[in-house]
Amino acid sequence: MAFAPDRPSARVHDHLGWPFFEDRHRKLARELDAWAAQHVPADHPHGVDAACRALVRSLGDAGWLIHVVGGQAYGGAVEVIDTRAICLIRETLARYSGLADFAFAMQGLGSGAITLAGTDAQKARWLPRVARGEAIAAFALSEPDAGSDVAALACQAREEGDHVVLDGEKTWISNGGIADVYVVFARSEPAEAKGSKGISAYVVEAGTPGFEIAERIDVIAPHPLARLRFRNCRIPAAQRLGERGEGFKIAMRTLDVFRTSVAAAALGFARRALEEELVQIIDKAEISHALADRTLADELQAAAAQCKTLREVRYFNDPSPEGLEAAMERHPAAFDNVDTAATDTCMLAFTSGTTGTPKATMHFHRDVMAVCACWPRHVLKASPDDVFIGSPPLAFTFGLGGLLLFPMSIGASTVLLEKATPPNLVQAIPEFRATVLFTAPASYRAMAAQAAELRIGAPHGGSLRKCVSAGEAVPAATRQLWKQATGIEMIDGIGSTEMLHIFISADEAHARPGATGTVVPGYRACVMDEEGRPVPPGTVGRLAVKGPTGCRYLADERQRQYVKDGWNYTGDAYYMDEDGYFHYQSRTDDLIVSAGYNIGAPEVEDALLQHPAVAECGVIGVPDEERGQIVKAFVVLRAGHEPSDALVRELQDFVKQTIAPCKYPRAIEFRASLPRTETGKLQRFKLRQEQQARA
Incomplete structure (x- = not known):
């Protein structure tokens, strides 16, 4: 489907169609998305405290905070807090701004105990102000020596007539330092009251004598966070929430209301991360045309709205007349190949970005042919009758080779699973009679027990005969566990996006526990010291490789770090033994x-x-x-x-x-x-x- 890149994206998610949600939830999600696009800032130049206060007020003015308050008489949207609405709001806000999600969620968590256990007077004093964004609330539970273990709380609440005196500390308190009201949990029973018994909850206003902000806490993702100190802090006994000794129950009930929304926020953060990564990739590669699964339409359109080069998008798994399948039907099956040279760029493969901005690695047409002629021919030794299957996405070169290039190069077939989780993958192997498996060590370990039950290995009567692992070194324990489960010796190997695929490996007959393998024919490898000199066998150093493929970063200064004197430095620490086997030690960092x-x-x-x-x-x-x-x-x-x-x-x-x-x-x-x-x-x-x- 073609569209103008600068058109506002309509972020309508498939899950809104689930019967779990009602029409009012769908309306809320659409309206909030439109509001957030206009009113939630991407950055906060005036400091996190000011930004959080502004967000709370903005959310209140727009009417979104009424959803964290229960009771319409106190400014709430409904009588009982609607968890589904909370989840949808957090998902949307997290997609735009982590701080906006924080501001919303902490208003709910901070005031939730008042909604659940407050008196009419307590509710009337605080909940309408919280719903309007005029007062900021905080939930003061964790302590320096208790963490989230409520039963270990040490903060004391001592009754003196018609007052309560608080002594102790709280830490890692969200909204600490900017909140107007704190719900504080303290031990109100004698010291001999063990565990969760004897804990009560109290409403403490900012500025109360004896209550101070002991320390502001800085974290990687900035938001208001503080350590609180109470020294002979006297508050009226009427500020207790609920019955004496019921604090543990109040805390757990409050957390239960908002616990499920954490997953919803995580979904929002994940979608935002996907959009940001797509923008980086589209801009770096100057992509003009894109093919995508219909389920990713929201994320791709949101990214395209920020990119100048993307002109045309078509979706597959799209039943509409504008879908890729329909467009293919309108064209003849025959076509002329584009005339390309061996040294023309065939693709840009992006690194995973675990050490910074993703890097675009350029691979020529000859590189694609070279990797098909090296490792699979000399180590994998598959046949046209094989059925390949695995978990790595095609966007990663491990998956691109194992599930597309290698089977196509020999006329074999491949199984592409939409969700190749370990449970799905191990079930699919006997279902499709798969014979060659590509996945990571963690998946092999997770599948081992069920693989043994299903007897998927050829030595046990199943179809599977070859198992390839890459991405990280195979622990000897994992290799042994998988062999016990299937009877198959795993093929380990190390490759990289920069080199396109595997360059050190060993087949089943030559595999050694604890060793990655030997150099794949066509490549050279050695272990270097910090000065770029080869080190003797048994000495740990920096792995360096050269061969028919090599690193070519697109417009990236990091090229100078990866390639030196014709050698590709992969960033791995290895040693080579006397027999030429390479043993992985760690990433150099x-x-x-x-x-x-x-x-x-x-x-x-x-x-x-x-x-x-x-x-x-x-x-x-x-x-x-x-x-x-x-x-x-x-x-x-x-x-x-x-x-x-x-x-x-x-x-x-x-x-x-x-x-x-x-x-x-x-x-x-x-x-x-x-x-x-x-x-x-x-x-x-x-x-x-x-x-x-x-x-």
């Missing part, structure tokens, strides 16, 4: 130097993954005064295992026994999940960013 020892994060991760309690893990270096850095592990546990100090010690001892004792993680943090790319690659840099923000 993931190498941990602790007390003089060079420690590769993947080596520690591999050791941890061998423990039966560990499902996933990520390892980084964190600053330490004595050692320079220490190893810190972020661990996702398998079902049936709970975090504990005893388990921390057990994991530490396990690593000491598995690899060198100097490499064990001196700090371990248990998490529900780890940050990964769309292709499943662990994003250690995000773990480092989180750690830096905490520090």
Whole structure:
């Protein structure tokens, strides 16, 4: 469908058609989208406090904050807060501005306890002002030694006649420092009252004697955040919310109202990130024509409105007469090939942008042919009868080669799954009788149990005979787990967007646990020191490669960093053994130097993954005064295992026994999940960013 790039985009999302939403929700979403496009600023030049106050007032004036208040008599949109409306509003605001979403959500969270448990007088005093944006609210729950563990709260509320005296601290309080009213949770029962019992909630106005902002907290994504201090802070007993000792229930009820909206905001942020990345790609490549799935129409149109070069867009999976399928039907099947030279640019492949702005790598027509003649011919050795399947998107060169170029080059077939999650992928293998699989180590690990049950491997009677992994090094534990599940030895390899595909690998017969492989025929590789000199076998250094493909960044100064003296420096730390096998240590920026020892994060991760309690893990270096850095592990546990100090010690001892004792993680943090790319690659840099923000 062709359209004018400067036309305002109509952001009507498919999910609004679900029966879960009513017509009033659809109307709200459309009206808010139009309002936000005009009134939500993209940046905040006058400081985060002023910007947040302005956003709250703007949201109130426009009538959007009435949705966070319950009770029409107190300015609310409805009697009971409508979670569906909250979700739609947060999704839309997050798409335009993280601070706008924050301003809206914190008004709701801060005043939610008053809506749920306040007296008529408390509601009448605060809720109408919150709904109009005239008063800013805050939810003061977490503490320095309690975090989100409400049962561990230490802030005290001592009754003295018709007053209550508050003593203690709160931290990481959103809207701290700009709020007019704080809902504060404190322990009102004697110290012997354990756990969640004995906690009460109180309304505390800004400026109350004995209440001060102890510290403003700066974070990567700026928003008002503070540590609060209460010293002999006297408030009337009438400012208690609900019954004495019911604070825990009030806190949980408030959080329950707004908990689901976190996912809605995440969806908005994801759509905004997609739009921004599309703008970068369209502008960098000066794209004039685009083909897209109809489900991405909103995001592509929003991006196109900001780009001058994009003139024509057609959507596939579009049943309309303007869809790609209909347009193809109107043209003859025969066509003349465009006359191109081997050195004409065939495509621009964009890097994932994990270390900054995505880079456009130029690949010629000869490069596409070269990668089909090197690794797949000498290592993969597939046949025309094979059926390829996998999870990497075609936009990534791992997926482009594995699911398009390589099968087409030999006349094989491929299965393209719209959602190639591990559960979907492992089910699709027997369904389509797939024989060659491309995916990432994390997916192999996630699929192993079900793969064994379904007996998908050819040695167990299934169709699957070859399994390829790339994107990150395969831990020895994952290789062993997959072989036990399927009987198949995994083919590992390292490639890069800059080099187009895999240049070091080993087939099933020559694979060695812990080694990526040897140089693919057609390429040369060596390990260099910081001065660009080859190092002896067994020495860790910088991987350098040259061959029929190479890095050509489009108009990017980073070309000078990647290519030096004809060698492509991939950014990986490796050592080569006496037999010519290359062993991955880490990304060069993931190498941990602790007390003089060079420690590769993947080596520690591999050791941890061998423990039966560990499902996933990520390892980084964190600053330490004595050692320079220490190893810190972020661990996702398998079902049936709970975090504990005893388990921390057990994991530490396990690593000491598995690899060198100097490499064990001196700090371990248990998490529900780890940050990964769309292709499943662990994003250690995000773990480092989180750690830096905490520090």
